[in-house]
Amino acid sequence: MAVLITGIGELTTNDAELGKLRDAAVVIEGEAIAWVGAAADAPEADERVDVEGRAVLPGWVDSHTHLVFAGDRTAEFEARMAGKAYSAGGIAVTVDATRSASDEQLAANLRRHVDEAARQGTTCLETKTGYGLNVEDEARSARIAADVADEVTFLGAHLVPPGADAESYVDLVCGDMLDAVAPLVRWADVFCETGAFDEAQSGRVLKAARERGLGLRVHGNQLGEGPGVRLAVELGAASVDHCTYLSEADVEALAASDTVATLLPACDLSTRQPLAPARRLLDAGATVALASNANPGSSYTTSMAFCVTTAVLQMRMTIDEAVWSATAGGARALRRDDVGFVRPGARADLHVLEAPSTTHLAYRPGVPLTAGVWRRGRRLTSGFASKW
Numbered sequence: 001m002a003v004l005i006t007g008i009g010e011l012t013t014n015d016a017e018l019g020k021l022r023d024a025a026v027v028i029e030g031e032a033i034a035w036v037g038a039a040a041d042a043p044e045a046d047e048r049v050d051v052e053g054r055a056v057l058p059g060w061v062d063s064h065t066h067l068v069f070a071g072d073r074t075a076e077f078e079a080r081m082a083g084k085a086y087s088a089g090g091i092a093v094t095v096d097a098t099r100s101a102s103d104e105q106l107a108a109n110l111r112r113h114v115d116e117a118a119r120q121g122t123t124c125l126e127t128k129t130g131y132g133l134n135v136e137d138e139a140r141s142a143r144i145a146a147d148v149a150d151e152v153t154f155l156g157a158h159l160v161p162p163g164a165d166a167e168s169y170v171d172l173v174c175g176d177m178l179d180a181v182a183p184l185v186r187w188a189d190v191f192c193e194t195g196a197f198d199e200a201q202s203g204r205v206l207k208a209a210r211e212r213g214l215g216l217r218v219h220g221n222q223l224g225e226g227p228g229v230r231l232a233v234e235l236g237a238a239s240v241d242h243c244t245y246l247s248e249a250d251v252e253a254l255a256a257s258d259t260v261a262t263l264l265p266a267c268d269l270s271t272r273q274p275l276a277p278a279r280r281l282l283d284a285g286a287t288v289a290l291a292s293n294a295n296p297g298s299s300y301t302t303s304m305a306f307c308v309t310t311a312v313l314q315m316r317m318t319i320d321e322a323v324w325s326a327t328a329g330g331a332r333a334l335r336r337d338d339v340g341f342v343r344p345g346a347r348a349d350l351h352v353l354e355a356p357s358t359t360h361l362a363y364r365p366g367v368p369l370t371a372g373v374w375r376r377g378r379r380l381t382s383g384f385a386s387k388w
């Protein structure tokens with residue numbers, strides 16, 4: 001069945017040839033986009049939806065979340081807002097709660113957050129393991145994630161579990177844990193940071209993952225400058241995430257590489273770090289993605305719109321740059337070309353705004369502007385104030 005979406009006041013395609021269109025229309029057939037062009041030239045379709053001048057853009061591609069978890073860290077957040085510094089040590093609190101939860105509880109919590117994200121326009125979402133930190137719970141987390149998320153990342157190297165010896169734990173991650181999890185995931189990640197895994201340990205994990213055919217991602221340079229970015233670039237990681245503290249050499253290395261710098265502004269704000277240097281990265285020629293880093297500790301939001309607003313108002317990204325980074329940029333960070341774009345052949349993932357242009361995402365900060373969402377060609381309607 002073909003659905004014609006017409007009356008699009010502003011269509012962000014992210015496609016170099018199609019560009020940004022006014023008075024546009026899109027035809028969806030099944031799960032894919034079949035046609036994009038001027039509303040006046042639109043072909044006939046089985047069903048017609050008029051969005052009455054609203055802006056349409058690709059659904060958000062959230063390339064960094066940690067949503068297989070149980071428990072709550074409100075008290076840690078309150079302490080932080082009262083002046084206590086963020087330390088990744090809180091991960092252990094979530095590990096305890098996650099290990100104690102049933103599969104059903106973990107799956108329900110994951111679905112609840114993914115639905116929450118979808119209602120705000122997120123149509124492609126990556127999520128990570130990393131709150132299991134033993135073979136059984138990491139494999140269980142990966143299985144649960146694979147049922148729900150578009151992309152799954154193994155993050156056994158998130159923290160050395162309290163009481164464990166770091167080198168023995170890295171041996172476990174590189175051996176039995178990877179063996180158990182590799183068939184379930186596409187990506188492997190490591191938290192390369194003081195207090196988590198050092199350069200040598202991170203390199204071992206990434207190389208062991210690469211030997212098993214997994215793509216690489218790195219958590220790097222979140223709490224201070226360090227080797228994360230360099231390691232990610234050297235090993236050809238698809239993305240290095242956080243990038244809050246970057247040296248000039250880091251910026252140059254990213255600019256000269258295919259590794260995407262994924263910035264997580266909601267995390268920087270929630271942990272009271274400076275915001276990542278988006279402008280420096282963009283001006284140097286690096287590819288920048290924006291993601292939510294939704295997790296119960298350092299960034300408990302699924303709102304990609306909040307990240308875009310922050311990137312524009314506080315990180316000096318233009319609106320077009322921020323929207324690209326939260327859609328096509330996320331797709332690049334996940335090495336996908338079927339999402340993040342509105343063009344024939346792409347997945348029919350569309351985000352309709354209760355606004356005439358994407359400018360309103362920054363012009364009207366904090367206002368919920370999602371009017372409607374299509375994901376894989378299916379219109380998600382519950383919870384929207386849609387009248388069309």
Ligand code: NIG
Nearest residue numbers: 090091191219293295297298
């Ligand atoms: O990306 N940096 C490491 N991991 C998460 C934090 C997870 C947590 O505090 O629970 C992050 O910020």
